[in-house]
Amino acid sequence: MLTLVNDTSDQQFLSPPKRRSDSQPRRSDYNRRRFLAWLRDEITILRALGMDHRRIAAQLDIEEHDVRVFSPKPKEKILCRNLPRRAIDALLHGRHASLGGRTVAKRSRHLVKIASAYTWEELMAEPGVGTVTASEIRLWLEERGAALRPSPDGAANWYRSTPTPDIS
Incomplete structure (x- = not known):
């Protein structure tokens, strides 16, 4: 004889996924703009310390061309340096x-x-x-x-x- 058995699937025992509040930003997100700003600052400091493009590229593990792109331009602050x-x-x-x-x-x-x-x-x-x-x-x-x-x-x-x- 057949008896009726209730279907107990795994979904009944799992809690619904919690929604993350929108007010809390994710800290692990990759932020390209922040990274590029950090890279420009690092290159500017290393250039101010007197390092050449090749040494900076080796230290930061980037291409020498990228160092040239992110280096301060002559029209920028480097020629008219003010003391902090x-x-x-x-x-x-x-x-x-x-x-x-x-x-x-x-x-x-x-x-x-x-x-x-x-x-x-x-x-x-x-x-x-x-x-x-x-x-x-x-x-x-x-x-x-x-x-x-x-x-x-x-x-x-x-x-x-x-x-x-x-x-x-």
Whole structure:
């Protein structure tokens, strides 16, 4: 004799899929625009540190052509470099600030004189100055026909062995 048996499929035991709220964006999504902005920033920093296209391409594992495309153009900020605020503060209040005068206004007019009184080691010892800021100060001085004072011990600085950035 046949008896009626209820069909118990697997769908009864599974809960319905939860909908993700639209207010919470997915953090793992690939964002091409954000990645390209990051790549442009990295290349700009490495160029400011004096690296050439080939070395940057090797370090970032990209094509040399891509480095050229994302490098700052001569019409951009690289030729008319302004010092960032942290570099200006370090120079205006650092150990050689008194060479520019007693007031901040006088010191700001003599920033080249103040900055060229530093050695690389002294500049790196200033609070708030790291490798990138020190390199920006060095490049800023070179654009104005000045340079950092050589070290008294005659040791070759690491930046002297790296070529000056080619703007072409």
